[in-house]
Amino acid sequence: MVATTVQQAQDGSVETWDALRARRNVRQFTEEPVPDEALDRILEAGRRAPSAGNWQPWDFVVVTDRAQLVDLAKVWQGAGHVAGAAAAIAIVAPDPQDEGQSALLQYDLGQATYAMTVAAADLGVGTGHAAAADQEQARAVLGFPAGHFLAYVLSVGYPSDKPLAVIERLNRRPFDAVVHRGRW
Numbered sequence: 001m002v003a004t005t006v007q008q009a010q011d012g013s014v015e016t017w018d019a020l021r022a023r024r025n026v027r028q029f030t031e032e033p034v035p036d037e038a039l040d041r042i043l044e045a046g047r048r049a050p051s052a053g054n055w056q057p058w059d060f061v062v063v064t065d066r067a068q069l070v071d072l073a074k075v076w077q078g079a080g081h082v083a084g085a086a087a088a089i090a091i092v093a094p095d096p097q098d099e100g101q102s103a104l105l106q107y108d109l110g111q112a113t114y115a116m117t118v119a120a121a122d123l124g125v126g127t128g129h130a131a132a133a134d135q136e137q138a139r140a141v142l143g144f145p146a147g148h149f150l151a152y153v154l155s156v157g158y159p160s161d162k163p164l165a166v167i168e169r170l171n172r173r174p175f176d177a178v179v180h181r182g183r184w
């Protein structure tokens, strides 16, 4: 099936269903900067995410300086795409106090992250996840306070391989293998 190009409204946004189906991990970006209004909308999507007891365990550090992006890319071997992104959103979280809180934290950060990726796709902006391992490097680059850690980084920018479009042939388990109705 031929991929359907995302239809954009006058303000540049697309239908939610199209944005959700067009999102993919983008790891190669053009030089084009992402406008501040677009970045702010993406961040606002994260800020609005639901969280356990509404504790909102996240702070977002936006990075657009090239040298800083290059240094941020060193936090994890799989974070190389951050170096070439137009921007990055560093998702900083409080150190969890116990295992239960850690599980909630991961769930909540996932929701905030996904909201930002779909909001970005809605604007034709690509995002790419990166985990974070080297917390000393992360703290040196981002300057977040003690008692916090860098959980993930989202690369942000316009895809250089091909524009975002609804993905028709998806590398996912089949719908009927995933969905169980009434009982497993």
Ligand SMILES: Cc1cc2nc3c(=O)[nH]c(=O)nc-3n(C[C@H](O)[C@H](O)[C@H](O)COP(=O)(O)O)c2cc1C
Binding pocket: 023, 024, 025, 026, 027, 076, 078, 079, 081, 128, 129, 130, 131, 132
């Ligand atoms: C929690 C999490 C961590 C990830 N870490 C990385 C990473 O460090 N580097 C990377 O290139 N991709 C990373 N990814 C991207 C996944 O590999 C990707 O989402 C998955 O292969 C599905 O592809 P898609 O997002 O294009 O649909 C991560 C994704 C998630 C959800």
